[in-house]
Amino acid sequence: MTHASNTGHRHDTDGGRLRLSTEGLPDWLDPVVRAARTVEPLQLSRFLPPENGAGRQSAVLILFGEGERGPELLLMERAGSLRSHAGQPSFPGGALDPEDGDPKGEGPLRAALREAEEETGLDPAGVQLFGVLPKLYIPVSGFVVTPVLGWWREPSPVGVVDPDETARVFTVPVADLTDPANRATTVHPSGHRGPAFLVESALVWGFTAGVIDRLLHYAGWERPWDRDKQVPLDWRA
16 A cells, blocks of 8 residues: 555655645646646536435546657556456546545545556556546446546556456557547447547447546547447457
């Protein structure tokens, strides 16, 4: 477990407290910072946390880095044996532990970093957290998810830590995510339609694709794409 007090000044820790900072971010992240400050919950998803407080508190780390082809995002593919969201590409993340702290305070920040370290092996000390998106809800698993935005200021090696949890860890250039040729609509057996991305030999769909789609849109990075182009969830078959 990596606690904020051990992760150095790059998290702008203050006496063990973990706080967000936009200081020193690359200029290309400015639109993401603005979007995080202004976006409303319903602009991100129609699935919002239950008003009665039900749902399991969790967090994901949306980590932006600078790769050989410019800005990129860190993703992982969940192991096919997992009980929920098996085999799906996703952001690193998971449920809050009691030691992560207050779900309404620093808890999601700590959980996002802890889970990312446990799942991908990244060094949290090289990550600068700069924003939080509104809490969203995943009805199929009952998770209330806080998306935490990070800048990979000092990249560290990443890879599969536990094959029982993670099938692979990979980065995706933002240029590939915005390329209309890589975009499509998935239709779930339930009839639900949602955005999808065919990148890095993976079909990114569901919650993760929905958040990426809205981030690209509100950051002004989205390019026109064919929303009538459909891809089945069993696209590899």
